[in-house]
Amino acid sequence: MKEWSSFVGFVIKEFYHIFRDRRTAAILFGMPVIQLLLFGYAIRNEVQEVKIGIADLSRDAVSQAITDKLLSSGTFVLVENLKSPSELEEAFGSGAMSEAVVFEPASGREIQREGSIDIQVITDGSDPNVSRIITGYTASVIRDYLSEAATALDAPKGVVPVPLMMFNPGLKSVYLFVPGLMALILMLVSALMTSISITREKESGTMEVLLVSSLRPIQIIVGKVVPYFLLSFINVVSILAIASLVFGVPCRGSVLLLMVESLLFIMTALSLGMFISTITSSQQVAMMISLGGLLLPTILLSGFIFPVASMPLPLQVISNVIPAKWYLIIVRAIMLKGAGFSVLLQETLVLVAMTVVLIAASLRNFSERLQ
Template sequence: MKQFLAFVRKEFYHVLRDRRTLLILFGMPIAQILIFGFALTNEVKDSEILVVDYAKDNASQELLTRIGASRYFNIRQAALSHKEILGTFQKGKIKAVVVFPVNFNEDLLHHNKAQVQIITDASDVNTANMITNYLSSIIMDYQNQVNQNLEIPYRITPEVRMLYNPQLKGAHGFVPGVMALVLLLVSVMMTAISIVREKETGTMEILLVSPFKPVLVIFAKAFPYLALSLVNVTAILLLSVFVLDLPVKGSVALLFAESTLFIITCLALGIFISIETDSQQIAMLISLMGMLLPTMMFSGFLFPIENMPLPLQIISNIVPSKWFYIIVKSIMIKGLGISALWKETLILLGMTVFLLLVSLKSFKIRLQ
């Protein structure tokens, strides 16, 4: 135990003395939150739109046809009460609901103005914004066309409601994403690099030749990065609560527990990479290309998974960050508890156990 502690302390020295890495570690969350906050765009395609048409008149049908003709939307119709509409969002398939009020056409004819309600799931800010914009422009098109033949123009006002994230805080979508990214970088890349560095400098050789259990080397290496990652989680959450003004709706304790689980997944990955590689560059490349890229692509953080071709959607399931992203998003934004997230948690847990077993099995107590 004393040996283990000495090792852990040494690891902390390494981390704390490497100023540049330290700057990256703690500067990264801030930089990423800023970058992703301002610079995100994504395309919306074939979004499922639920239409609740209380009017069922000429005008509403005409508008519906136009919306349906757009390549952005797939329309489903249903007659639902307002409460039921909320329920559809929680199932996750529906991106937006368009509601035509009962007297849509009549309002237009008699008052020359009418309202259409657009309700979107704003926990995915970009998609919500995009959908609202597209829908509004379709409505404007329709309005302009009709108005050509009229003396007193019609005015159709879209009334927009953003569910879950009424102020349209973009951070809602990317705080969980940044969290996944940062944890991945710190835990996978840093762990892999720090172990491989010992191989490169030859110190691993001395450690192998010492009575210190080689497996403990690995765990002692992983430990500081677990701690650092938790510091990062805290930093990101503090940033999001106090700087971006985004409270955590669900349980903070659950959020930390799930984060710890994900960190361990990442550490296992990092250890596995370090066992299979011999140079820091390769370890870094694998971590970046093999881990970071899939996280950006497949977690649903930058690109909606629903818009991807089926094979990619299937691939996205083996990316641990996807599950972590879903979990964090649900806890932070929707305020869901473990009862709603046990499936995702179990998947992540399974991945962790698998990775740990694989890396322990491939770990060698000798060179080569």
């Protein structure tokens, strides 16, 4: 019973630290919301208002129709009508346009005769991502026109695939980013806060006094984790609220299940922070490890941006130790696919195992002496 009261005293003290230091409070509550809004708006794969130049050497109904169709889509803005392809280089070099469409002479006749057409699509390859997206988009507009024209002419027939993107029919990128951001933010905030709060005590010398007291290491460790665990829960709720209210990301599965899994992930992140703090002795190093050491792997190896399946084998193997990878699978499955717990058993168990291992390692590493 007495042990319990000293533990409660410890937790209360932690809350004082958090609420009295405005920076801590700001990082804890402000950072997740701001990051989500920032990333949510800034990172999008949809492109808009692409500056386009058209060199129409054909000047007939067909080239005109395709041009109209391109410009009416809303994605492209015409900046220049080029007289000859030789003007292209300068226009791209100055950044005046990001795409040019060149119609070969006599396109209309060719389509009548052969059912095909030569159109050159040139893009600014210095930004490959944008380049790839707008090329694809242009091609699909032209394909669209061709199929319409083909029906009208009753000319060549072929197999036309009709794609359907399950769970995200509009292929909205925000569906991709919100789960990734949840993982990233919860990981960083939780790991950062715990690792800093322990190393701060080491730096200020208060850890020395705590060690020379009746407190057990387990009380110190759990006492550090509990406050951040409770506060991170508020973060989960606010992130989910923003995801659904601001970005319109649905939660097709059980919200309760999502909460429980998120809390589990927070626990993993907190234990990781704890582990970091046992192997470092300064706040600076702890911060560098938790930010520098976790940020990139979490973004690059978790499947947040790049699919794990397309990574080289060694990286695929490494990605398995990134907690965010497993959490990302869980969040996507619950939010977008409406999956239930039975499907996610394996991922959940992986997170549980990681947490147990990290806590055990922290306890083992937690030095009861100064060295």
